[in-house]
Amino acid sequence: MSVSAVSPDAWPALAYEQVVWEPTDAVPASRSARRRHRGPYEAAVPPSIAGRAVTLAPEAAALVDDAAAEVARFDADMGHEIAPFASVLLRSESAASSKIENLTASARAIAVAELTPDAPGNGRLIVANVHAMTAAISLAGRIDADAVLQMHRALLGDANPSAAGRWRDEQVWIGGSDYGPHGADYVAPHHSRVEAAIDDLVRFIDREDVPILAHAALAHAQFETIHPFTDGNGRTGRALLHAQLWNKGLTRHVTVPVSAGFLTDTDAYFAALTSYRAGDPIPIVERLAAATFAALANGRRLVEDLRAIRGHWGQRVRARRGANAWKIADLLLRHPVINVRLVADETGIAPSNAYGPLQPLVDAAVLVEFTDKKRNKMWRAPEILEALDAFATRAGRRRRH
Numbered sequence: 001m002s003v004s005a006v007s008p009d010a011w012p013a014l015a016y017e018q019v020v021w022e023p024t025d026a027v028p029a030s031r032s033a034r035r036r037h038r039g040p041y042e043a044a045v046p047p048s049i050a051g052r053a054v055t056l057a058p059e060a061a062a063l064v065d066d067a068a069a070e071v072a073r074f075d076a077d078m079g080h081e082i083a084p085f086a087s088v089l090l091r092s093e094s095a096a097s098s099k100i101e102n103l104t105a106s107a108r109a110i111a112v113a114e115l116t117p118d119a120p121g122n123g124r125l126i127v128a129n130v131h132a133m134t135a136a137i138s139l140a141g142r143i144d145a146d147a148v149l150q151m152h153r154a155l156l157g158d159a160n161p162s163a164a165g166r167w168r169d170e171q172v173w174i175g176g177s178d179y180g181p182h183g184a185d186y187v188a189p190h191h192s193r194v195e196a197a198i199d200d201l202v203r204f205i206d207r208e209d210v211p212i213l214a215h216a217a218l219a220h221a222q223f224e225t226i227h228p229f230t231d232g233n234g235r236t237g238r239a240l241l242h243a244q245l246w247n248k249g250l251t252r253h254v255t256v257p258v259s260a261g262f263l264t265d266t267d268a269y270f271a272a273l274t275s276y277r278a279g280d281p282i283p284i285v286e287r288l289a290a291a292t293f294a295a296l297a298n299g300r301r302l303v304e305d306l307r308a309i310r311g312h313w314g315q316r317v318r319a320r321r322g323a324n325a326w327k328i329a330d331l332l333l334r335h336p337v338i339n340v341r342l343v344a345d346e347t348g349i350a351p352s353n354a355y356g357p358l359q360p361l362v363d364a365a366v367l368v369e370f371t372d373k374k375r376n377k378m379w380r381a382p383e384i385l386e387a388l389d390a391f392a393t394r395a396g397r398r399r400r401h
């Protein structure tokens with residue numbers, strides 16, 4: 001059901017300016033493509049929002065207040081068990097945010113990539129997004145332009161070091177041809193406007209007079225509209241969203257998997273961003289609220305599954321109370337793929353002493369060794385990985401249109 005959030009008359013649409021396209025020979029193109037991309041094109045000009053009035057209708061105020069209350073309740077509930085679930089939820093949110101950009105990997109591939117820097121596939125890219133989310137939260141005390149650059153550097157430092165942590169110095173666009181911006185679905189602001197637009201956005205984020213979730217939704221849409229980087233804008237923007245939730249005190253213990261909520265209807269998410277650019281901020285406010293409710297339901301289900309799995313281990317594992325095997329069992333809730341080095345770093349068990357407490361977990365099928373090596377062995381916890389993959393599957397369900 002649609003509700004009135006912010007009056008469309010009070011929120012400005014994008015303006016556009018004509019810019020001369022400078023073609024490049026770096027991208028091969030046919031003669032016809034070159035002809036299509038001759039001449040000026042129109043690039044977005046983002047409006048200033050730092051001092052823009054934000055007025056919520058009663059229905060919208062109730063919607064975002066209810067969603068914010070659920071976030072605070074979830075965060076408080078998880079705060080009692082912060083050690084096992086904070087890292088799981090952070091990793092799950094990072095994976096969901098990456099999936100929106102069509103970067104997918106199994107829970108096992110992601111966990112392996114955390115241990116092995118040269119792991120193949122998308123696992124490494126998703127782990128980089130974990131680093132970006134971690135950086136966002138650590139920088140949440142003061143959100144400024146430099147903090148945004150640090151989040152981006154954490155995301156792309158390994159994959160694209162020449163662009164990581166730097167504002168773009170070229171035109172970017174979404175859709176259309178790789179050769180030029182003519183005919184694109186969206187042409188972002190000219191790169192000469194990026195820094196001023198980010199400074200304006202930072203001033204908007206610094207305000208204290210806007211309900212937190214509505215504030216985060218509008219700031220997120222503005223960031224994606226500015227598109228300040230050549231790559232990684234979506235993932236950095238969602239990391240910034242979490243930094244804002246921490247900065248405003250809505251979350252204090254865990255990362256709410258909002259991106260997993262967006263995944264339930266990515267078409268609606270992208271359509272909401274398009275509406276925002278046309279001057280209608282209502283859909284993105286609604287979308288974040290809806291994503292929040294979906295994410296919390298899915299997150300609670302994941303936590304319940306993990307608690308149940310850990311409870312079953314208590315009945316199967318043959319080890320005395322207080323034995324090191326239980327330290328490793330608790331570690332598996334945070335890291336479902338382990339090696340001896342990780343066990344040593346996280347539990348304080350000496351590497352030479354780790355194999356003994358690992359054995360009861362292997363005997364109970366809690367752990368499975370899957371590398372078949374004499375050295376550098378790794379073990380996985382199949383039940384935990386299945387629960388994480390089930391979370392991702394639930395998040396990936398789309399509405400039927």
